[in-house]
Amino acid sequence: MEKFLENLRESEKIIKTADHIIYVTLPLVKDKRLLLKMLQEIKEAVVKSINALLQYEYLFKRIRLSKNARTNFKTFEEKCAPKYEIKEKELELILELLNLTERHKKSPMEFVRDNKIVIMSQNLETRIVTIEKVKEFLQLAKDLLKKIKEGIQNQR
Numbered sequence: 768m769e770k771f772l773e774n775l776r777e778s779e780k781i782i783k784t785a786d787h788i789i790y791v792t793l794p795l796v797k798d799k800r801l802l803l804k805m806l807q808e809i810k811e812a813v814v815k816s817i818n819a820l821l822q823y824e825y826l827f828k829r830i831r832l833s834k835n836a837r838t839n840f841k842t843f844e845e846k847c848a849p850k851y852e853i854k855e856k857e858l859e860l861i862l863e864l865l866n867l868t869e870r871h872k873k874s875p876m877e878f879v880r881d882n883k884i885v886i887m888s889q890n891l892e893t894r895i896v897t898i899e900k901v902k903e904f905l906q907l908a909k910d911l912l913k914k915i916k917e918g919i920q921n922q923r
Contacts, residue, residue, distance in 0.1 A: 774819035
């Protein structure tokens with residue numbers, strides 16, 4: 768039972784730190800590469816929130832977990848999201864965040880242009896990350912954590 772609580776606490780801590788860096792530190796230091804770091808941190812918070820929810824549901828034998836992360840995400844999407852009022856738009860944003868961080872991880876190059884981060888793939892496709900997009904992902908992480916915490920409290 769402690770594992771899901773630990774994941775929720777860690778997620779909350781990451782979100783608070785990311786919020787501070789995006790809204791306080793970034794405007795002061797003006798280093799846009801911090802956006803990439805925040806993108807990774809926000810992804811970590813979202814994954815921890817989802818894992819906490821999956822572990823909670825598994826604890827009460829409402830779902831089955833797999834060793835495969837994609838299978839577990841599918842379980843989250845189909846069984847947990849509707850129950851915790853996580854909307855389709857939020858699920859799409861979660862997938863976008865996961866895909867973007869995966870692209871960044873595999874990317875051979877990224878650079879700053881016009882206050883935006885450009886992530887270039889090996890076949891020269893580009894994805895642009897703006898401060899607004901990172902803030903949108905941060906809000907997603909906050910909303911997801913809030914819904915999960917409220918959903919768990921309402922079931923007790």
